[in-house]
Amino acid sequence: MELWYTEEQTDNIRFGVKVKRHLFTNQSDFQKVDVMDCFELGRTLTLDGLMMVNEKDEFIYHDMIVHVPLATNPEIKRVLVIGGGDGGTVRELCRYEGIEKIDMVEIDKMVVDVSREYLQFTACALDDERVTLYFEDGIEFVKDKVACYDLILVDSTDPIGPGEGLFTVDFYSDCFKALTDNGILVNQNESPYYDQFSHEFKRAHAKINKIFPVSKVYQFHMPTYPSGHWLFGFASKGLDPVDNEGIEKWNELGLKTRYYNTDIHRGAFALPTYVKEMMKDE
Numbered sequence: 001m002e003l004w005y006t007e008e009q010t011d012n013i014r015f016g017v018k019v020k021r022h023l024f025t026n027q028s029d030f031q032k033v034d035v036m037d038c039f040e041l042g043r044t045l046t047l048d049g050l051m052m053v054n055e056k057d058e059f060i061y062h063d064m065i066v067h068v069p070l071a072t073n074p075e076i077k078r079v080l081v082i083g084g085g086d087g088g089t090v091r092e093l094c095r096y097e098g099i100e101k102i103d104m105v106e107i108d109k110m111v112v113d114v115s116r117e118y119l120q121f122t123a124c125a126l127d128d129e130r131v132t133l134y135f136e137d138g139i140e141f142v143k144d145k146v147a148c149y150d151l152i153l154v155d156s157t158d159p160i161g162p163g164e165g166l167f168t169v170d171f172y173s174d175c176f177k178a179l180t181d182n183g184i185l186v187n188q189n190e191s192p193y194y195d196q197f198s199h200e201f202k203r204a205h206a207k208i209n210k211i212f213p214v215s216k217v218y219q220f221h222m223p224t225y226p227s228g229h230w231l232f233g234f235a236s237k238g239l240d241p242v243d244n245e246g247i248e249k250w251n252e253l254g255l256k257t258r259y260y261n262t263d264i265h266r267g268a269f270a271l272p273t274y275v276k277e278m279m280k281d282e
Ligand code: SAM
Pocket: 030, 047, 052, 053, 061, 082, 083, 084, 085, 086, 088, 105, 106, 107, 108, 111, 136, 137, 138, 139, 155, 156, 157, 161, 162, 163, 164, 165, 166
């Protein structure tokens, strides 16, 4: 008998993955947490039935959320990760010797516990001595922080449930305050392709654009997310991720990556016309 995981990506689009074994399922205080072993994707984490992380393509997302800001500002020392419960973002951050402190604020301890047990490929650096885990709401955590982080990465779920408040003007304003003068904010910015995702993308970008002097969007190919066309927001108080001679210096670090390179760094900010139009809409 065949077992399939089907994700309702929109009301009219479904995504199906053949499952070898269903390894874990439980309901936390925040969401339904499932881990499966899939034929094509390997170990796979879903939250409320939505694809979060899988062995096959997580490298793309975690390369692009970390190496773009680190190539833009190689002086980054203090990082705040909001969400990121699978640990993949922290894993990539820990590859930088210059980073001194990583605070990861994940609202749901069950996600971290499950990732430590079943997703060692992403959770492997959570015990790095520079990492401090807080099982709290990132929205509250950032409220009283002033100029104490060089980088904030919002590695969150979609703007529903606990993730909803991570897409608000108040939250982005609190992030602005929590960042140093050379601070950078990278946020999960959904997708331009299906209406329900492009609606959130436009709203998030319009809010960030009002708060940060530099506010751009970059794209990457994420096969198992709805449409495969996914976006991160890049905002800063002055540092530009493209008009920046320093980007190529990243190559001197000798970090081996499977997706990120300094060519795709620059290319990711070159957006399709329809996406650029959306950024003007709001
Ligand atoms: N890195 C994966 C990806 O590719 O998108 C998924 C990121 S991680 C699994 C998303 C995390 O955000 C979840 O573990 C969820 O519990 C967490 N989260 C959602 N809302 C949050 C909030 N308000 N504060 C802290 N963490 C939150």
